[in-house]
Amino acid sequence: MRTAFLPSGKLVSADEYQESIHGFEILCMDKSCRAPLIFVPKSEKASSHFKTVGKTQDTKHSATCGFYSPLDIVEAIEKVTEYQVDVLESTVKKTLISLNMRGLDPDYEKKKTEREGQQEEQDPDKIKTKEKNENPSSISSLKSIVKLLVTYEPDQLSTIYFSIGNGRKMPISKMVLSQERAHFMLWNDQSIRDVGYFVYGRVQDFLRRDKVWFVRLEKVNDVPFTIVIFDKHFKHFTLSEEKLKGKDILIYGVLRKNEYQDRQTTEIIIKSDKYIEFLKRSKNE
Numbered sequence: 001m002r003t004a005f006l007p008s009g010k011l012v013s014a015d016e017y018q019e020s021i022h023g024f025e026i027l028c029m030d031k032s033c034r035a036p037l038i039f040v041p042k043s044e045k046a047s048s049h050f051k052t053v054g055k056t057q058d059t060k061h062s063a064t065c066g067f068y069s070p071l072d073i074v075e076a077i078e079k080v081t082e083y084q085v086d087v088l089e090s091t092v093k094k095t096l097i098s099l100n101m102r103g104l105d106p107d108y109e110k111k112k113t114e115r116e117g118q119q120e121e122q123d124p125d126k127i128k129t130k131e132k133n134e135n136p137s138s139i140s141s142l143k144s145i146v147k148l149l150v151t152y153e154p155d156q157l158s159t160i161y162f163s164i165g166n167g168r169k170m171p172i173s174k175m176v177l178s179q180e181r182a183h184f185m186l187w188n189d190q191s192i193r194d195v196g197y198f199v200y201g202r203v204q205d206f207l208r209r210d211k212v213w214f215v216r217l218e219k220v221n222d223v224p225f226t227i228v229i230f231d232k233h234f235k236h237f238t239l240s241e242e243k244l245k246g247k248d249i250l251i252y253g254v255l256r257k258n259e260y261q262d263r264q265t266t267e268i269i270i271k272s273d274k275y276i277e278f279l280k281r282s283k284n285e
């Protein structure tokens with residue numbers, strides 16, 4: 001981990017940590033944990049970081065801590081949602097990644113002169129993990145989003161803003177959402193119109209009507225959530241119910257309210273197979 005919690009309530013990154021300023025008392029940033037940490041300076045093999053050294057229950061990461069064991073993608077999203085507000089308020093260096101998903105859109109005609117990742121200014125500062133791999137400066141597929149979320153630790157993910165075009169920058173935790181959170185943001189008018197969001201869930205069934213297809217997700221806390229494909233995009237959607245049913249997926253699409261029969265259903269509109277990525281969960285609930 002590269003971020004630690006200080007007794008003052010502030011967060012400090014391994015890059016900026018100094019004993020004389022921050023003291024020796026450094027703790028795990030996870031609220032459910034707060035295990036004592038030590039600082040490990042930068043070496044040939046690794047960036048500077050923090051780690052636990054304790055062998056007893058109260059000096060190891062707690063089982064609910066985001067640093068207890070590697071997280072699967074859904075756990076990572078949940079922890080980033082929990083950590084990001086504090087990380088963004090801290091002095092910890094932020095990361096900007098340009099998000100350009102237009103390549104997925106069958107209606108979008110790519111201009112030959114345009115190359116991905118060029119449109120946005122990029123932060124020259126890259127985050128480094130213990131393995132020394134660098135974060136991507138731009139993302140243009142669901143696969144890369146999944147890779148990002150399972151490669152980096154939750155404190156590093158919490159430093160990420162996506163640059164989504166027209167100068168707009170959004171924290172990763174406001175773009176990659178549980179279906180409950182997506183539903184809440186949409187119905188409380190906190191989501192941005194015509195901006196694509198990433199939402200995860202498990203497929204319940206696939207209903208085909210003449211003009212529109214619905215892939216319904218299993219309800220979480222009674223929140224109805226449906227993927228919608230309109231007829232002009234049917235030809236780009238080849239996944240069958242058999243392939244989809246019961247699967248954990250990450251979806252990219254635009255959120256839309258549906259108040260049919262006085263029920264508040266959240267819909268996410270997609271245009272092809274490429275708007276869905278199958279997820280590996282470490283454990284099934």
Ligand SMILES: [Zn+2]
Binds near residue numbers: 029035060066068
């Ligand atoms: Zn911990």
